[in-house]
Amino acid sequence: MEKHLTNVYKEGLHLISEFSVADTTLIKDMELVTAYFNTCIDTFGLQKVGEVYHQFPESGYTAVVCLTESHISIHTWPEFNRVTFDVFLSNYQKYNNETAEKIHDGLLKLLNAKEHSVKRLMR
Amino acid sequence: MEKHLTNVYKEGLHLISEFSVADTTLIKDMELVTAYFNTCIDTFGLQKVGEVYHQFPESGYTAVVCLTESHISIHTWPEFNRVTFDVFLSNYQKYNNETAEKIHDGLLKLLNAKEHSVKRLMR
Numbered sequence: 001m002e003k004h005l006t007n008v009y010k011e012g013l014h015l016i017s018e019f020s021v022a023d024t025t026l027i028k029d030m031e032l033v034t035a036y037f038n039t040c041i042d043t044f045g046l047q048k049v050g051e052v053y054h055q056f057p058e059s060g061y062t063a064v065v066c067l068t069e070s071h072i073s074i075h076t077w078p079e080f081n082r083v084t085f086d087v088f089l090s091n092y093q094k095y096n097n098e099t100a101e102k103i104h105d106g107l108l109k110l111l112n113a114k115e116h117s118v119k120r121l122m123r
Numbered sequence: 124m125e126k127h128l129t130n131v132y133k134e135g136l137h138l139i140s141e142f143s144v145a146d147t148t149l150i151k152d153m154e155l156v157t158a159y160f161n162t163c164i165d166t167f168g169l170q171k172v173g174e175v176y177h178q179f180p181e182s183g184y185t186a187v188v189c190l191t192e193s194h195i196s197i198h199t200w201p202e203f204n205r206v207t208f209d210v211f212l213s214n215y216q217k218y219n220n221e222t223a224e225k226i227h228d229g230l231l232k233l234l235n236a237k238e239h240s241v242k243r244l245m246r
Contacts, residue, residue, distance in 0.1 A: 007202075009200060009203035009205050010201075014139070016137070016139075016244065016246070018246050035231040042187060049177040049185060050175030050176075050177050050185075050187075051175065052172070052173030052175060052187070053173075054172040054173050054189060055190075062172060062173075062189050062190075062191075062193070063189075064173075064187045064189050064195070064196070066175040066185050066186075066187050066192055067185075068179075068185075068206070069186070070185070070198055071187055071198075073194055073196070075193050075194075077132060079130075080131075080132035082132050084193070084211075084246055086209075088207075089196075105130070107127065114181075116189070118141055119244070121139065121242065122129070123139070123141050123207055
């Protein structure tokens with residue numbers, strides 16, 4: 001399944017996002033985001049090749065999901081009410097720009113994001 | 124050691140890089156980059172909290188190193204002579220902008236990068 005299927009590199013969308021939240025307890029809860037990412041992978045037919053979830057003591061967490069399509073990462077800082085979040089999905093085997101946007105939107109809703117900024121790069 | 128030491132969020136430098144190489148055999152060699160990242164972590168006093176290294180059959184690899192300081196990621200596509208590379212280091216416990224630049228420069232030298240583009244974000 002990992003074998004490449006087409007012969008032209010297709011740039012993927014990388015969403016580079018920062019936000020704060022209404023309630024910082026939500027960004028201490030690593031299980032919440034673990035479940036969300038796993039649901040996204042199933043829902044959108046992504047292929048996970050590895051992952052790291054690391055909880056900092058009495059603080060936030062760092063999580064990266066490695067995909068055949070590239071990666072998703074999140075770093076939370078509840079003590080500063082700050083989250084940095086990346087969704088980077090290749091369009092190689094199929095077009096994933098809408099999927100990347102949906103994963104981004106869904107996480108912001110899940111965590112009840114307030115102020116936020118997002119940059120979009122094709123790469 | 125993971126306990127946060129200061130009480131102000133400090134934006135970190137995120138280098139977002141793409142490049143091609145003179146010899147694509149170098150971007151199939153995951154051991155090369157594994158050794159390089161581990162050397163960087165030791166040299167620059169970064170704190171690794173997890174990692175994923177995944178080799179695609181007869182192709183490139185995906186690697187992400189999760190750090191207390193955020194993450195480093197690389198996705199290689201030897202069949203297209205294309206690499207996407209990210210270095211994102213928080214300045215929270217110490218100022219890491221120069222370290223991020225050195226890790227970026229060193230990897231481009233290691234892999235004998237040719238054409239390349241890099242964007243820098245503070246986030």
